[in-house]
Amino acid sequence: MKATTKELFGIDDIPLKWEVEEILDSDDYIFDESLFKDFLAWWTASKFGEPLNLIGPTGCGKTSFVQEFAKRIGYSLYTVSCHGDMEVPELLGNYILKDGDTTFQYGPVVRAMREGAILLLDEYDLLNPGTASGLNGVLEGRSIFLPETGERIEPDPGFKVVLTSNTAGSGDLSGNYAGTQVQNKATLDRVWPLQVDYKIENEKSLVAKLTNLPSSHHEKFFDIVETIRGKGEHDGYTFSTRVLLRYANMIVMFAKKEQQGLCPFHYAIDRAWAFSLDNENRAVVHDLLQRILGHDEKLY
Numbered sequence: 001m002k003a004t005t006k007e008l009f010g011i012d013d014i015p016l017k018w019e020v021e022e023i024l025d026s027d028d029y030i031f032d033e034s035l036f037k038d039f040l041a042w043w044t045a046s047k048f049g050e051p052l053n054l055i056g057p058t059g060c061g062k063t064s065f066v067q068e069f070a071k072r073i074g075y076s077l078y079t080v081s082c083h084g085d086m087e088v089p090e091l092l093g094n095y096i097l098k099d100g101d102t103t104f105q106y107g108p109v110v111r112a113m114r115e116g117a118i119l120l121l122d123e124y125d126l127l128n129p130g131t132a133s134g135l136n137g138v139l140e141g142r143s144i145f146l147p148e149t150g151e152r153i154e155p156d157p158g159f160k161v162v163l164t165s166n167t168a169g170s171g172d173l174s175g176n177y178a179g180t181q182v183q184n185k186a187t188l189d190r191v192w193p194l195q196v197d198y199k200i201e202n203e204k205s206l207v208a209k210l211t212n213l214p215s216s217h218h219e220k221f222f223d224i225v226e227t228i229r230g231k232g233e234h235d236g237y238t239f240s241t242r243v244l245l246r247y248a249n250m251i252v253m254f255a256k257k258e259q260q261g262l263c264p265f266h267y268a269i270d271r272a273w274a275f276s277l278d279n280e281n282r283a284v285v286h287d288l289l290q291r292i293l294g295h296d297e298k299l300y
Contacts, residue, residue, distance in 0.1 A: 070118055116156030128181065223292050254268050
């Protein structure tokens with residue numbers, strides 16, 4: 001069946017129809033229009049050798065965007081959680097012991113190439129630069145040779161590669177993303193970079209849909225969020241969308257703490273996130289909350 005972009009993604013003014021088996025109804029995800037249009041430009045214009053690199057802070061929706069996009073159009077997706085010890089055979093394939101016999105198991109890169117799927121290399125900037133460079137042929141859409149089997153793998157025309165990263169491949173100067181590595185410039189030259197950030201308007205809609213936080217408190221809640229994020233840019237911490245939703249739910253979860261003389265906003269911020277900070281930054285966060293809430297803020 002044919003579906004409009006509005007029906008699939010909730011985005012107007014894009015006269016494009018998609019061939020899908022069904023239209024999925026998902027109220028728990030909101031596509032950012034600006035990001036969607038940039039992504040769609042890449043999706044429709046890119047060829048084999050043009051992967052996309054979604055760059056942005058932790059928890060801003062890079063991975064979920066790709067997952068939701070693939071799900072809505074029924075596109076196969078292989079997700080690889082990258083790490084510093086990962087080597088090329090783990091991605092392309094290697095021999096494993098199965099039922100007492102040694103057999104070759106194809107890796108996610110090869111399977112995605114063959115099926116014409118999306119290959120999502122999540123947290124790509126955690127990869128050792130040598131491993132990343134070993135994938136340059138894949139990023140360019142070239143065939144790859146598997147010496148273990150003597151096969152040459154040709155990419156299906158539908159094969160796409162998307163990377164996600166917290167840095168732009170130049171390493172981490174903020175201290176927020178331990179383990180990220182400086183990537184080879186020749187590798188980075190092969191991809192489309194696209195910046196992703198927190199979208200406060202989308203987050204407001206998510207809080208309204210997915211939490212029971214009273215609407216009368218939404219304004220101060222988002223004052224807290226934006227103030228913490230502004231402070232975190234200088235002090236080296238982040239406050240992601242996933243933390244934001246956890247915090248909103250915990251405020252309601254701990255509403256009865258008011259009966260014990262405790263403020264649910266303060267109590268919940270520790271358990272949702274602030275206990276992961278050092279004592280100095282945690283104290284600063286509580287001071288920020290106090291300035292925004294005042295002394296008499298009640299949840300109900």
